[in-house]
Amino acid sequence: MNFAQRMGRIVPSPTLKVTAEADKLRRQGIDVVDLGAGEPDFGTPEHVNVAAHAAIDAHFTKYTPSAGILELREAIAGRYREDYGVSYAADEVIATAGGKQALYNLAMVLCDDGDEVITHGPFWPSIPDQIKLAGGTPVIVPAHREDGFTIHADPIIHAITPRTKAIIINSPCNPTGALITEEAMTAIADAAARAGIWVIADLTYEKLIYDPVPHNLPRILSERLRDRAILCGATSKAYAMTGWRCGWAVGPKAVIAACNALQGHSTSNVSSIAQKAAVAALTGPQDGVTAMLEEYRVRRDLVWEWLLEDPRFECVKPRGAFYLFPYAAEAVAACGLRTTAEFAEALLQEAHVALTAGEGFDAPGYFRLSYATSREQLREGVTRIHEFVHTRARAAAARG
Ligand SMILES: Cc1ncc(COP(=O)(O)O)c(C=O)c1O
Structure with a gap:
């Protein structure tokens, strides 16, 4: 073919x-x-289902702004403020069709042909494949079973070359369940700031951490790399909402606007009904x-x-x-x-x-x-x- x-x-x-x-x-x-x-x-929690039914009953079934309704973007920013103490404005947030589209948008927005994007393996397969689709080259830094697949900063920083465009950290990690430490995230953020590259934190499983370990990646990234860090997440895993397809990217206004320009020519907005459901999930009882x-x-x-x-x-x-x-x-x-x-x-x-x-x-x-x-x-x-x-x-x- x-x-x-x-x-x-x-x-x-x-x-x-x-x-x-x-x-x-x-x-x-x-x-x-x-x-x-x-x-x-x-x-899916009942109050979320109720919000979706209410959206249908109120005929909230039309196009919305491609980046998502203001109420949802504020709810996403509000969750990060409450959970991590970081402050983002609504125009620094885009709602996407799951966390997957947030990462896909970023691959397309950031990668030129031949650009390298560093991530760690074992990995969730869409991460490298999205980079390849965008013309980039995934550079995989292996994690090891011997130390619980811990994501270390040093080998990731050593993998930075003049061609590196971004680093993607997935913590908690699918498939290993490993976490990055705050120290390692800090070292990576500082190295990225020195090299002028982006850091994308895939926080899809951020609500699923078993022990009360420090894991405030949003605060580290927003303090040390505010103009080049992007947080990606979703309602999918935390709120049992995989089928609703609602995720997000949170980061500097310009990169979010670029994601929105791309999304405006591909899928446009997340389903209006799912957006209302996501607002209920994010602002309702946790x-x-x-x-x-x-x-x-x-x-x-x-x-x-x-x-x-x-x-x-x-x-x-x-x-x-x-x-x-x-x-x-x-x-x-x-x-x-x-x-x-x-x-x-x-x-x-x-x-x-x-x-x-x-x-x-x-x-x-x-x-x-x-x-x-x-x-x-x-x-x-x-x-x-x-x-x-x-x-x-x-x-x-x-x-x-
Ligand atoms: C590491 C990781 N990132 C992102 C996603 C995307 O999740 P969704 O698009 O279903 O919100 C998944 C889903 O399995 C995942 O495992």
């Missing part, structure tokens, strides 16, 4: 692919345990967020313990987000398989458990297991994984 060359630079989102495959099996009547999806199993976090903590501890009952899996306990990211090379080899991609495929077809293979996150040998699902599903999923490995390993050993 004579598609544009840019399409040759990317692959379909591996996480969405797993969901689609699991759905296909389910439609055939198969009982699939889906530990692949990166989305909360909780319902105790639902804490309740969900507490449940995720219980699930994290349970599923971590269960999985490691088979010593062929190794796994650091994640500090944020809702994924385990186990190292499974020994289990994969015992099964007579070569890669975690093969493992995930066989597991889905034979044991009907959906996981995302590490290959998609630049981490062969690993897989991502989402615990944003019920304890019962997690128990069933891990039981099936163990049985699958046990059965396969016995067969492989018998074959010699």
